[in-house]
Every structure is written in structure tokens, then in C-alpha cells.
Amino acid sequence: MLEPIKLGISSCLLGNRVRYDGNHSHDRFLTQTLGLFAEYVPVCPEVECGMPVPRESVRLVGAPENPRLVTRETGIDKTDQMKAWIEGRLKDLEKENLCGFIFRSKSPSSGLYRIKVYGDDGTVRKTGRGLFARAFTDRFPRIPVEEAGRLNDPGLRENFIENLFSFQRWRNLVDTNQTLGGLVDFHTRNKLLILSHSQEQYRKLGRLVKVDP
Ligand code: SF4
Structure with a gap:
């Protein structure tokens, strides 16, 4: 039997009240089922980079492949603040030897797939990736990643779980x-x-x- 599998996770999925509106996005499968086998490393990019709870929500603006993170109503650009934090946090996460990361969907910071990007011309394209999720997957391209919402699909869930435990066995081999x-x-x-x-x-x-x- 291997050690509990070490996984990064968007903090709000564990039930932590870190969302912009002071709520959480608790996911029972992740805490009560997968959680039996996992040691989670929670990450909330927005709170950890210095934004308060509650806070004005943010969105991605500009080019889908290199968007800016901007507050929704007041238009304050949070991109530099977020990127400066990401740099240091990824260094810390490298030392954690993660075997996977589960992101919250639809977030301009944490979402993996089809995140809305608001163009300067008023168009909205669902082709973006959250700033932290993009930086994480660029830095650790081999670590299995998935969005919590997609794990409701049995096929995607099975595939992801298999990836996690295979990667854990691989890490164990490389380490020992x-x-x-x-x-x-x-x-x-x-x-x-x-x-x-x-x-x-x-x-x-x-x-x-x-x-x-
Ligand atoms: S989606 Fe990400 S940034 Fe938003 S509250 Fe959850 S962990 Fe924090």
C-alpha cells in the first residue's frame, strides 16, 4: 500500500470559504471519497495573492492566450499581483511532489477549460484558462490535472483516477x-x-x- 496520494486542489472545493462572495464550492466526492486516499494541498490563488474575502469578482480580458485578470465592475488590473504570487507559489509546489491537481471549473484564476475571455471589442470567447491553472500546467506538464466538475463524468473520473495512481507509482519509482x-x-x-x-x-x-x- 502506497502513502496517501498528494494532490493540489482549489481550496474552495474542500469547503473553505474563500470565494469572492464568501462562499465555498464544497465537493463531497473529493472530500469524502477520494479524500480517503489523498493528502490535499489547498491553493486559493485569489486569496493567497492578497485579495480579501469577500471581494469584487474578477474576469479575464484581452487575448485568450495571454489575457489580463481584471475586476469586473471597477476594472482594476490584478494581473501583475497574481503573476508575482504565482512565481513564488509554483516554486513551493515543486517541492510538494504532487501527483495531481484538481481545479475548480469556471474560475478566471483556477479554471482549466473553456474559461470566458472578454475581448476589448466586446466579444466573449470561451477558450481561456485561469491564470494560475495555465501557469501550473505550463510548469508541470506531466502532472495529471482535471476540473472538479468534469469528474462527475464516470469515464473522465476513471481515467483521471487511473492517471493519479499511475503517476504516484512512477514518482515512487523515480524517488526510490x-x-x-x-x-x-x-x-x-x-x-x-x-x-x-x-x-x-x-x-x-x-x-x-x-x-x-
Ligand atoms: S476557484 Fe480558485 S481562486 Fe476562486 S475561490 Fe476557489 S480556489 Fe480561490
């Missing part, structure tokens, strides 16, 4: 047994899992570590 024997053992132990996805990939990986077929 960086030998060819360890690699072959990892490949052998995960044989059925890899085969369940692709026989061709299993053969390719087998050739790399020089085991059957």
Missing part, C-alpha cells in the same frame, strides 16, 4: 529506485494496465525497457 531493474519491474507491474489501453504502446515500451515481446 532509479535502476534499470526498477524500470523493468515498473513496466511488468503495469503490464495489464498499459495493455488495456494499447497493445502497440505496450510493445513499444517493452522494446524501450527490453522486456517481452
Whole structure:
């Protein structure tokens, strides 16, 4: 049995009242089911970068690939404040050896997919990614990530859970047994899992570590 799996998580999903309106977004699956196997590292980008609770909500403005974070009513640009905090927080998170991160959906700071970006010309495009989520996935492209809302889909949930525990086993190997024997053992132990996805990939990986077929 491995140690509890260490996961980053948007703080409001744990029930912490850090949202702009003083509420939370508690997710029972994450706290009461996955939480039995996880050690969570909560992160709230907006509060940790210095914004109060409650606060004026923010939104992404400008080009979808490089938007600014701006308060919704007063138009105050929070981009530099957020980016300065992100820089330091990612350094800390690197030391945590996370095996995954679960983000809250629809957030201009934490959302992963289809976040609204308001163009200067008045158009709204749902193609953005929250500033912190983007920086995290750029910095740690191999760490499995997902949005809490998408985990209500059984297929996505199964795939994500499988990714998390596979990545934990991989991290464990890298941390404790960086030998060819360890690699072959990892490949052998995960044989059925890899085969369940692709026989061709299993053969390719087998050739790399020089085991059957
Ligand atoms: S979505 Fe992210 S920024 Fe917003 S309250 Fe939750 S953790 Fe904080």
C-alpha cells in the first residue's frame, strides 16, 4: 500500500470559504471519497495573492492566450499581483511532489477549460484558462490535472483516477529506485494496465525497457 496520494486542489472545493462572495464550492466526492486516499494541498490563488474575502469578482480580458485578470465592475488590473504570487507559489509546489491537481471549473484564476475571455471589442470567447491553472500546467506538464466538475463524468473520473495512481507509482519509482531493474519491474507491474489501453504502446515500451515481446 502506497502513502496517501498528494494532490493540489482549489481550496474552495474542500469547503473553505474563500470565494469572492464568501462562499465555498464544497465537493463531497473529493472530500469524502477520494479524500480517503489523498493528502490535499489547498491553493486559493485569489486569496493567497492578497485579495480579501469577500471581494469584487474578477474576469479575464484581452487575448485568450495571454489575457489580463481584471475586476469586473471597477476594472482594476490584478494581473501583475497574481503573476508575482504565482512565481513564488509554483516554486513551493515543486517541492510538494504532487501527483495531481484538481481545479475548480469556471474560475478566471483556477479554471482549466473553456474559461470566458472578454475581448476589448466586446466579444466573449470561451477558450481561456485561469491564470494560475495555465501557469501550473505550463510548469508541470506531466502532472495529471482535471476540473472538479468534469469528474462527475464516470469515464473522465476513471481515467483521471487511473492517471493519479499511475503517476504516484512512477514518482515512487523515480524517488526510490532509479535502476534499470526498477524500470523493468515498473513496466511488468503495469503490464495489464498499459495493455488495456494499447497493445502497440505496450510493445513499444517493452522494446524501450527490453522486456517481452
Ligand atoms: S476557484 Fe480558485 S481562486 Fe476562486 S475561490 Fe476557489 S480556489 Fe480561490
